[in-house]
Amino acid sequence: MKTLKLFLVALIAITVSATTSAQVTDHSKMVMTKTETIKVAGKCEMCKARIEKAAKVDGVTKAVWSDKTKLLTLVYNPMKVKSDDIQKQIAAVGHDTPKYKATDKAYNALPGCCKYR
Numbered sequence: 455m456k457t458l459k460l461f462l463v464a465l466i467a468i469t470v471s472a473t474t475s476a477q478v479t480d481h482s483k484m485v486m487t488k489t490e491t492i493k494v495a496g497k498c499e500m501c502k503a504r505i506e507k508a509a510k511v512d513g514v515t516k517a518v519w520s521d522k523t524k525l526l527t528l529v530y531n532p533m534k535v536k537s538d539d540i541q542k543q544i545a546a547v548g549h550d551t552p553k554y555k556a557t558d559k560a561y562n563a564l565p566g567c568c569k570y571r
């Protein structure tokens with residue numbers, strides 16, 4: 455009887471550990487994403503289209519900018535792309551970000567309605 459009890463306990467232990475390791479495997483398959491909100495200078499709907507297009511580099515799954523709040527919400531895979539790299543791309547098309555400022559050349563190339571400075 456004692457042996458049977460021990461056997462049952464061992465069986466449960468094995469089942470539990472098997473379940474746990476299966477969950478660990480599932481976690482490793484998950485895609486890591488990071489959500490970040492950054493301030494991006496801009497004015498209108500044209501800016502919105504330009505900023506979102508520039509922000510959608512490889513590894514970025516979502517980029518939404520609001521002309522009211524001037525905030526860009528990013529969802530990206532930090533293993534693939536860094537926030538700095540995304541900000542560089544946005545600055546390159548003429549829009550200031552907290553870390554990177556657009557060059558005068560890029561800024562001057564913006565249409566009149568988009569001049570935010």
Ligand SMILES: [Cu+2]
Pocket residue numbers: 496497498499500501502567568569
């Ligand atoms: Cu604009």
